[in-house]
Amino acid sequence: MKTNLSSQIKLDRIPKRYYAPDGELELAALTREEKVYTKIFEGSDEGSAYVAHDIAELIHKCKAEHRHCVLALGSGVGTHPVYAELVRMYQAGELSFSNVIVFNIGEYYPLPEGAPGTMSLLKELLLDKVNIDPENIHTPAKMISKEDVYVYCKKYEEEIEACGGIDLVLCEIGTAGNLAFNEPGSQLNSSCRLMLLGSDARHMASSQFNSSENVPRCAITLGISNLMAARRIISVAWGETKANIVKRTIEGEITDLIPSSFLQTHRRAKVVLDLSAAEALTRISRPWLVTSCEWDEKLIRRAIVWLCKVTGKPILKLTDKDYNDNGLSELVALYGSAYNVNIRIFNSLQHTITGWPGGKPNADDTFRPERAKPYPKRVIVFSPHPDDDVISMGGTLKRLAVQKHDVHVAYETSGNIAVGDEDMMRYIMLIDNIAKKFKFDTPELLKESSEIHKFIEQKKDGESDTPDIRFIKTMIRRGEARTACNYIGIKPENVHFLNLPFYETGTIKKGDLTEADIKIVKDLIESVKPHQIFVAGDLADPHGTHKVCLDAVLAAIDEIKDEEWMKDCRIWMYRGAWAEWEIDHIEMAVPLSPEELRQKRNSILKHQSQMESAPFLGDDERLFWQRAEDRNKATADLYASLGLASYEAIEAFVEYHPIR
Incomplete structure (x- = not known):
């Protein structure tokens, strides 16, 4: 069972000499736009191992000099595989932490006793698994009065100085260019202080606290001046979501709007990336x-x-x-x-442009992205949530149905956590009134309704919904999805709700992908035996669910790719509201007329629970239909600017070839 095939998707063939040249002369030429020493690896596993061994080498060096090694550590997701490798080295007898002193670079504030925080993560990932002396672990206090914060921060800096200063800082470059909890606007001379967290930082921590609303508003953080005073700094960034901020960090101007750009001022700063995070750097792009x-x-x-x-x-x-x-x-x-x-x-x-996404029957398909035969085709569109299909490829979906293909839509998850309580309560009140009017307000129904009302009234921030409430929210999303499919022209019997088990935790944090998830997907594919599969290729999805759903489909395909009928199946990846395929990758572009774009908007609007009140709209103020239209129009405008036909909008696709 292969559960991480999406990470092996290589849209570009990047020659190794671009990111890991053999000679110093070639490296100097390639990196002349870069203002920070940068190491690029093909994947995050290799990069994390490199960083871990760099840290281990420093610990060994300090031990040989009979002194402590003082580390300032962050807890961002990008640092987690580094800690896993350090733990592996310790367990293998390759490394000891007996001479290590650790300073936590930042902690949420205020943080009630028992609440998760950065130190709890550091302990879980590293500190509780190695032989570090507990007295050598330092972290900002969780609960001190605001009046005492300034004095406390000065004492924290004094603790660092008393240990001889920081030998090495390890942290992740944040999505807004933040280092530690230093938000945009932080000055080069900023010291340890209380920092108001921006929406990006709080959003990134939402899975740890079950929702963005539960994330503390502030954090006590080492300032930029504290980080820059360290003898060495290593910053890591993995994945394409970091590509743009990485470019601005490494090649852009130094500005307090991007705190990570201050790395350019440090003589021994190093940024370690995988190819996805490095894709916007000049030598790669x-x-x-x-x-x-x-x-x-x-x-x-x-x-x-x-x-x-x-x-x-x-x-x-x-x-x-x-x-x-x-x-x-x-x-x-x-x-x-x-x-x-x-x-x-x-x-x-x-040749990428076609109005026949399922292939045009009785036509020469030599220069068409899809083959003419067979016609009609059996098609499965996999949608991670019950609206990604229409948001991402609603126009193409409508075309496939109108052109008489046998189209199936498979919703991989229920999407129930994305239904707000207010939305759900509208349905509960509706049920109450209908039950009373038509006299099926049984004692059981009244009791259930009363319990739901009571739970919602007393619900605490971050508290998981009851199974019954999750069921109702699931039914809301199913009803919306069925309505949208009916509007587009998908047969009711061709709408499938897979309810993959990994998603059904009731919280933002999901389970791991297992054989049970993959079997559900595989069974559907084998029952339909499609000629086309459409799957969400949103590798930059900020919630992560799209990536897991993509991995589930790719794993299922991997297990049946040698079946004779699968050899005649093409897999197309679409992208949703978060990003669009770059034009150099697009292999099929489906143009939409103004009327088709309106129909796509209407199909998205059928998902009423995902309009203004949806819990996971993110920081983009546009609604999903607006994001989709802007994205599709931008693709069409780009084609027009290159001298190609001018369309109202275009939906774009990239073909996936199963890994052999």
Whole structure:
């Protein structure tokens, strides 16, 4: 059973010499835009092992010098695999923590006794599993009066000085560029202090506290000046959600709006990344600006799209001079002229566009993204939550149904935790009134209704719903999903609710993907034997559920990929409200007319519980239908700006090839 296949999806073929060159000369050329020493690894496992061994080497060095090794440690998710490797080294007898002193770089405030915090995480992940002296563990106090915070912070700094200062800081680069709990606006000379947390930091901690509302509003944190006073700093970042902030940290200007950019001022700061987090760095995303390239179709397409943006020209108007002036003379030399490159990429992008996402019957499909036969096709659209299908590919879904394909929609999770209590209570009151009117208000129903009313009135922040309330919320989302599918034209018998077990914990924190989840998905695929599978490829999903659902589908496909009928099945990945495929990756682009875009909006609006009052809209003030429309229109505008046909909107897809 392979449960992490999504992490092996490589949309780009990145030559190793771009991120791990052999020679110092080549490294110097590649990194000339980078202002912090940066190490890039193919995956986070390799990067985490590198960081752990770097820390272990420092501990050994300090031991040889007969002194303590003073570490300031963060508890961000990115540091967790580092701690796992340190624990492994300790258990293998390769490392001792007897000479280690640890300072927690920040703690939530106020933090009631028994509430989870950063120190509880550090203990769970590392400190309780190694031989560190408890007296050598220091952390900001959980509960002190606000009047005493300033004096307390000064004493915490004095404790660090009394230990000889910090040898090494390990922390994660936050989504807003925060280091420790230093939010945007933190100054270079900021010291240990009480910090008001921003929405990003509180959102990232929501799974630890069961909801964003339960996350403390403040934290006591070491300031930027405390971190910069350390002899060494290692900051880690994994995954594509960090790519943009990593670029601004490493290649951008130093600014208090991005506290991690202050790493540029430290002589021995190091940033460790995986390829996904590094994807926006110049040497990965625009290698032609810093070195000679190994050109393939995707890289050429990316370069030409970039050149069009730089020059403000459509593809077919680019000249030799445009190429030469912008570091792309290699392409002109390779293909003989700008025109030859232009027409190649223009045709490549033109061939991605199709109004027949299931393939056009009785048509030449040589240059179409989908094959003409068989027709009609059996199609399964896997949707992580009961609205991702219409948010992400509602227009394409409608097209598939109108074009007479046998379309199935499979909702992988109930999405019940995303129904607000107020929304649910509207239905409870409706049931109460209907029951009274039509005289089925039995004692059992009245008792159940009374218990639900009482629970909601007394419900504490972060408290899990009862099984009965979760059932009602599940039914609400099912009803909305069925209504949306009916509007689009999906047969009622083709709507499937899988209720994957990993999701049904009743809290934000979910269980691990297991064989039970994968079997449910596999059984559906085997019963339908589809010619097409559509699956959410939202690797940047901030909630993580999309990634787990993707892993469930890919694991099921992996187990049956050698079946004869599966060899005739194509798997298309769509993206939802969080991000869109970059144009160099798009392999199928389905255009939508203004009327089709309105129909897509209407299908999204059928999910009334996910409108303004939905608990997990995130920090984006736009509603899901607005995000989807803006994203689809932006893709269409990009195609138009390149000189291709002008559409109202476009939904984009990338093909997934099972790993062999």
